[in-house]
Amino acid sequence: MLRDxxxxxxxxxxxxxxxxxxxxxxxxxxLFIASLFFINSFYPYILILLFIGIVIKIAxxxxxxxxxxxxxxxxxxxxxxxxxxxxxxxxxxxxxxPLTVTKEGISMAVFMALRLVFLITGTxxxxxxxSPIALxxxxxxxxxxxxxxxxPAHELxxxxxxxxxxxxxxxxxxxxxMKAQMARGADFExxxxxxxxxNLVPLLVPLFINAFRRADExxxxxxxxxxxxxxxRTRLNELKLKNYxxxxxxxxxxxxxxxxSTRYI
Amino acid sequence: xxxxxxxxxxxNMDDIMIKTDKVxxxxxxxxxxxxxxxxxxxxxxxxxxxxxxxxxxxGSGKSTLAKMMNGLLLPTRGxxxxxxxxxxxxxxxxxxxxxxxxxxxxxxxxxxxxxxEEDVAFGPENLGVPPKEIRKRVDxxxxxxxxxxxxxxxxxxxxxxxxxxxxxxxxxxxxxxxIIFDEPTAMLDPNGRKEVMGTIKKLNKDEGKTIVLITHYxxxxxxxxxxxxxSDGEIALEGTPKEIFRQVEKVKELGLDVPxxxxxxxxxxxxxxxxxxxxxxxxELVDLLC
Numbered sequence: 409m410l411r412d413x414x415x416x417x418x419x420x421x422x423x424x425x426x427x428x429x430x431x432x433x434x435x436x437x438x439l440f441i442a443s444l445f446f447i448n449s450f451y452p453y454i455l456i457l458l459f460i461g462i463v464i465k466i467a468x469x470x471x472x473x474x475x476x477x478x479x480x481x482x483x484x485x486x487x488x489x490x491x492x493x494x495x496x497x498x499x500x501x502x503x504x505x506p507l508t509v510t511k512e513g514i515s516m517a518v519f520m521a522l523r524l525v526f527l528i529t530g531t532x533x534x535x536x537x538x539s540p541i542a543l544x545x546x547x548x549x550x551x552x553x554x555x556x557x558x559x560p561a562h563e564l565x566x567x568x569x570x571x572x573x574x575x576x577x578x579x580x581x582x583x584x585x586m587k588a589q590m591a592r593g594a595d596f597e598x599x600x601x602x603x604x605x606x607n608l609v610p611l612l613v614p615l616f617i618n619a620f621r622r623a624d625e626x627x628x629x630x631x632x633x634x635x636x637x638x639x640x641r642t643r644l645n646e647l648k649l650k651n652y653x654x655x656x657x658x659x660x661x662x663x664x665x666x667x668x669s670t671r672y673i
Numbered sequence: 674x675x676x677x678x679x680x681x682x683x684x685n686m687d688d689i690m691i692k693t694d695k696v697x698x699x700x701x702x703x704x705x706x707x708x709x710x711x712x713x714x715x716x717x718x719x720x721x722x723x724x725x726x727x728x729x730x731x732g733s734g735k736s737t738l739a740k741m742m743n744g745l746l747l748p749t750r751g752x753x754x755x756x757x758x759x760x761x762x763x764x765x766x767x768x769x770x771x772x773x774x775x776x777x778x779x780x781x782x783x784x785x786x787x788x789x790e791e792d793v794a795f796g797p798e799n800l801g802v803p804p805k806e807i808r809k810r811v812d813x814x815x816x817x818x819x820x821x822x823x824x825x826x827x828x829x830x831x832x833x834x835x836x837x838x839x840x841x842x843x844x845x846x847x848x849x850x851x852i853i854f855d856e857p858t859a860m861l862d863p864n865g866r867k868e869v870m871g872t873i874k875k876l877n878k879d880e881g882k883t884i885v886l887i888t889h890y891x892x893x894x895x896x897x898x899x900x901x902x903x904s905d906g907e908i909a910l911e912g913t914p915k916e917i918f919r920q921v922e923k924v925k926e927l928g929l930d931v932p933x934x935x936x937x938x939x940x941x942x943x944x945x946x947x948x949x950x951x952x953x954x955x956x957e958l959v960d961l962l963c
Contacts (some may be wrong), residue, residue: 569785569786634800
């Protein structure tokens with residue numbers, strides 16, 4: 409049950425998109441998100457859809473995988489649709505009881521829902537084509553200029569790596585504790601929400617205690633392996649910008665620049 | 674370059690890997706001001722290339738002693754020297770830790786990265802080794818522990834014994850002269866234990882690494898050059914495996930077992946069968962009986 413979480417999952421592959429420098433990918437996704445919020449008409453969406461389609465095609469990602477990523481957010485998308493349809497003022501089409509549906513409302517609702525869908529698929533393209541290690545490396549490198557103002561770039565990246573490393577370990581442990589408590593008569597599946605939340609206590613307490621113990625041991629082990637923060641540290645795989653990374657970055661800056669500029673035309 | 678050792682004749686300091694000099698370690702209780710002494714006035718020497726086993730029941734101070742051997746804990750009184758460097762010397766602490774690596778009990782809690790080779794690279798990365806050299810060391814370390822084909826795997830998909838071997842590779846890649854193992858097989862199944870013990874013996878025999886192994890499995894202690902038995906923070910017995918396990922009653926008094934074969938030989942002697950009292954392996958006993 410806990411193993412179905414797909415957000416942030418990596419889909420291994422050997423395509424140009426997979427091999428693109430993670431820093432370039434992060435910047436492009438940043439531009440992608442920014443441009444989504446600049447768009448104020450339906451036409452630029454065609455370009456966005458085209459962008460997503462081309463990336464999916466080149467990276468050989470299964471469409472099913474991407475749709476699965478949208479699943480947990482159906483509810484949020486529905487609420488967005490609902491609120492926009494009924495809350496937007498304008499030319500009234502029809503009324504259901506106290507609720508009025510307007511023409512602007514429908515168009516606004518579709519517009520907002522599409523923005524959400526694009527936002528989620530766009531960002532999942534990043535995590536699907538970039539391994540967690542490459543991603544943290546990219547973030548560390550991108551944030552490192554801010555070290556001068558005291559931003560702990562290396563520490564943040566290290567925290568992310570360790571968190572990613574321990575997700576499967578802790579999931580396994582949760583599973584074990586759950587079974588152990590169920591064997592002693594704990595019930596995690598019936599009752600109302602309040603009861604169920606209460607029943608989680610015997611699961612969460614040992615899980616947290618174990619996590620703290622693990623953290624302590626890991627810290628000792630890291631110290632024994634001479635870890636002393638990010639200064640003077642080298643890397644096994646150093647990130648290097650290649651020519652084609654720069655070419656792709658420049659072309660994408662132009663592309664999203666154009667999309668953003670459509671707002672002002 | 675001889676440093677005189679007054680009584681035992683001349684001894685070369687370069688032969689000593691780790692030396693503790695009248696070391697005491699006290700834990701302060703968090704609740705009241707009471708003090709618990711984990712290690713009492715202990716002086717030991719670990720020679721270069723030696724395979725030393727430290728035995729002792731829970732709470733005998735053996736883990737505390739191990740943690741003092743690479744500066745993770747600093748002694749309350751007394752000094753610890755690693756290759757002649759005092760662990761209290763803050764400038765040398767990273768040299769000490771890369772010289773005397775340490776492998777812990779739980780393999781899950783000492784693997785840092787999400788991919789095997791990245792984890793093995795963690796130590797040399799911290800030491801600031803250039804990337805090309807790291808690559809070389811990682812491949813060497815992984816092939817020494819026979820895990821090279823798993824270098825792109827995620828650690829959580831490996832078995833306990835494999836994870837522990839990756840942890841050993843992670844220490845090896847720092848090029849230590851000595852490796853301290855703090856109950857490395859305590860959480861493993863019999864197969865994993867065999868794998869890890871095989872690796873440890875290989876490191877000692879083929880790679881010439883000094884090994885300090887802390888354990889409470891007697892079968893593992895049999896393979897040592899020398900055994901120290903600890904009890905209440907002090908050394909209760911010291912000697913070769915044969916010398917130690919010959920004293921079956923004494924060992925049992927200290928809350929430890931002797932290897933099964935030794936126990937059998939001991940019982941046979943009690944029944945009046947004339948047999949040597951320092952039998953350590955099944956083959957030996959077979960030779961003596963048949």
